[in-house]
Amino acid sequence: MNTVGQESGRYVYCMIKSQGEKKSFGNIGFAGEEVYTLEYRDFAPVVSNAAVKKYEVSDEDVELHRRVEEQVMKEHSVLPVAYGMVFKNKKLLLFAMSAGYKAMKKAMNEVDNRVELGVKVFLPKEAAAWDGKEKCKSDFMEALKKKAVQSKELKLFSDRLVLNTSFLVDKDKIDDFSGEVGQLGNKYANLKLQYSGPWPPYNFVDIQILSRRKGGFR
Amino acid sequence: MFIIDDILLRQMGITIPGLDLIWTLEQIRGFAHREMYNPEKIKNRIKENRLLFELGEMTIDEYEKNNAELLQELKLAELGAEMNLGVRTDILGAR
Numbered sequence: 178m179n180t181v182g183q184e185s186g187r188y189v190y191c192m193i194k195s196q197g198e199k200k201s202f203g204n205i206g207f208a209g210e211e212v213y214t215l216e217y218r219d220f221a222p223v224v225s226n227a228a229v230k231k232y233e234v235s236d237e238d239v240e241l242h243r244r245v246e247e248q249v250m251k252e253h254s255v256l257p258v259a260y261g262m263v264f265k266n267k268k269l270l271l272f273a274m275s276a277g278y279k280a281m282k283k284a285m286n287e288v289d290n291r292v293e294l295g296v297k298v299f300l301p302k303e304a305a306a307w308d309g310k311e312k313c314k315s316d317f318m319e320a321l322k323k324k325a326v327q328s329k330e331l332k333l334f335s336d337r338l339v340l341n342t343s344f345l346v347d348k349d350k351i352d353d354f355s356g357e358v359g360q361l362g363n364k365y366a367n368l369k370l371q372y373s374g375p376w377p378p379y380n381f382v383d384i385q386i387l388s389r390r391k392g393g394f395r
Numbered sequence: 396m397f398i399i400d401d402i403l404l405r406q407m408g409i410t411i412p413g414l415d416l417i418w419t420l421e422q423i424r425g426f427a428h429r430e431m432y433n434p435e436k437i438k439n440r441i442k443e444n445r446l447l448f449e450l451g452e453m454t455i456d457e458y459e460k461n462n463a464e465l466l467q468e469l470k471l472a473e474l475g476a477e478m479n480l481g482v483r484t485d486i487l488g489a490r
Contacts, residue, residue, distance in 0.1 A: 235466075
């Protein structure tokens with residue numbers, strides 16, 4: 178992967194606020210490489226040295242990317258970066274950051290000290306023709322929006338999905354939000370509920386820099 | 396090179412039963428192609444497969460088998476989209 182005398186690429190997992198110095202998260206990156214921070218003004222991209230190639234989508238690799246982000250977000254507010262973003266060298270990465278600095282700054286202000294929580298409501302097999310979908314959806318949305326800073330309705334990728342929404346929630350209000358989800362779950366005990374998170378705010382940051390198609394910094 | 400084909404005849408208001416049938420079959424084939432090789436629809440099925448597993452409606456073996464098949468389908472669909480499969484190209488034209 179690394180040729181002697183030739184600088185390797187940098188795979189970017191996420192961005193955090195500058196730490197003032199290099200911070201290491203251990204050898205948890207692709208190919209067991211060290212995950213560490215670089216510095217750009219008041220931001221620190223979280224990277225590992227990596228081969229410059231197309232990163233195919235596979236469960237294991239996407240999971241690794243996600244695990245690194247989760248590790249980082251235990252201590253820091255993160256701006257998630259889309260899976261597969263690798264830069265030929267440090268200079269190009271920092272150039273991309275300079276191009277996106279304003280957008281990153283704005284995004285960090287919005288998601289600082291907040292996390293994403295996901296709520297999916299799914300019809301059981303035998304209730305696929307249930308006619309209470311709209312009422313159920315509005316009950317969930319009305320109650321949960323009050324506990325969140327922002328919400329984003331996501332694609333209903335299955336006919337059995339009633340609701341697929343992500344919520345941006347203040348870290349100190351997670352318990353409050355969870356309590357509300359629990360109550361709604363009890364009210365609609367006949368449906369399947371998937372409550373997930375806390376996640377990096379994937380659905381509330383959408384910055385695309387130097388990418389030919391959707392999939393740049395997001 | 397200029398070829399008088401069914402599209403030109405159709406524009407002129409002329410229909411020929413044989414060509415009409417071919418046109419209809421092409422439309423059906425195109426529709427089936429778009430349904431089968433639509434990357435977005437395959438991505439939806441990948442997500443649904445994952446959710447069904449997470450909600451306990453299928454075993455890990457079933458999930459992995461379906462997932463591998465769907466990823467293969469997606470790869471083919473994306474390759475097809477890149478190659479413009481299903482788009483009729485006038486190979487004799489000057490374009």
